[in-house]
Amino acid sequence: MRQRLSSEPDRYRGRRRVPTPPRSRYAAVVTTAFVGAGIVALGASALPDAKDVSPTVLDELKQASVTSQDVAARADNAERASRDSRTKVAAEPEVWMLPLQGYDFNSPYGMRWGKLHTGVDLVVPEGTPYVAVHDGLVTKAGWFGGYGYAVIVQHTDGSEAIYGHSSALSVKEGQQVKAGDQLGLVGQTGHAYGTHLHLELHVKGAPIDPVPYLQDRGVDIKLQVEAIYPDAAAS
Template sequence: MASKRPAPEFSYAPIDEAFGSADEQTWEEWNPTEESIRPVRGRHRVAKQRGGLARSSTVLGVGVIAAVGAGGIATAQGGKPPVHISMPDLSAVKDSLPDAKSLPGVGALISDDSDDSSGTSASPLTEAGVSTADAAQGTTAGEALRARIMQQAEQQQDQAAQAEAAAAEQAAAKKAADDAAKERDAATAKAAAEKKKAEEAAKKKAEAERLAKLAKSFTLPVSSYTITGTFGQPGSMWSSGYHTGLDFAAPTGTPLKAIHSGTVKEAGWAGAYGYRTVLELPDGTELWYCHQSSLNVSAGQKVTSGDVIGRVGATGNVTGPHLHLEVHPGGQATGVDPAPWLRSNGLTI
């Protein structure tokens, strides 16, 4: 292993304790070059020294620290002079620049005119961001910021409370309107129901009065009877295949009465109907009284409701004594069910 050679001694001017001027201190300049420094080979080797000045980085570091402590790195006599920087004269450029107050959007920011057309005004602030009024009262920037934050928070709370109150008021108004509408609808429905009920009651009353009046002008053909055959019953005993009238069974000789006032259109023998009387009413409806044992009226005779026009018998195609009654509206050949017709004229069978 190669041994380290001791660094040669070098002399330097002592540094004054009071850090004297650079002229009073003399330094030797060391300008290392690539040729003067050999690359380090191996471990723990030091390059050769030339010119009597140590190339050790340790010694160089000590020199640099000493130079900084003295007020800067000193240069050797005959070194390069300091570089001077010259600034251009901007007076001519300044005269040609426009006035800042004339720039759009800038004049309002720097104008100190009290009559600001923008309508914005603010208290002057100190360098710490506190208004002069707050600064005069001893308010710090933190306190002023806290006060502004609290003020904004209170404003936001007030706005939220106002919005909530407005929403609640609107909801209450809507609910009241909905309730009023429901009450109106309920009242309208109730009134309509009562009106309909009253109309139905009046209609029923009028119908009852009408039937009562008709009952005085209409009467049943037999006072005492038993219904033994109804309209529409099917059977082979009828030529049409079904029963065409309403049968009132009663003993032979029981009086038959005119159901309503009218004119006798026919009175005589009618084949399977036996002895038959046809009574024509004022509206053209024909009433057929069939299977009579005897006739009490003749054709063209006027009768009144309740008049006896014949008697119960068993003539024609029958199985026993009874009145076979048929109703032919408008004198048409096909008859209708006598039961609902009788009820429509106030009669109950």
């Protein structure tokens, strides 16, 4: 072994060498590290991991969320529809009106000259406008035999009104009308004796007396009195 000369520089001067641990201590350190890693691994395996959740469970959770949202949406739509329905009923009550103003009530419903007079006659000057007594659909607007030029309106409740002996018509078949809309002008066409409006009401296809029927709806055609909103008038 060569001895270091005193003139050679000391390469290790100023440096500290870390002593090598004994083999027994080294083994203990390594063993502790492996044991710690194992404990961590065991702990991690005990915790739930999202990617390990069954896809069926995830699908069921998603479906439950969608169903809950759908139920809430349908409940909201139902409530909105109910509010809209209540608002519409309050804003648009059933309206029944007189077909004319300032007329003479003549020839009531009943037997006349040995035959059934199936309506009432309201006498006014020729050319006087008349209006619909109730909302409905115009099913006839034109010549109608003994009624002359006539308008037939089928109401929303299934009843029908016939307006006869017109001198002119203001509506067409298939047209929707509201109570108070002009239908035509009074005349004496067809089998008419003098100028007048013949008003006839049918329920289930058969003529009825217009007087009590209209009275039940807030209109007294004999006294020329009408309640635009019969429910409010009754209360």
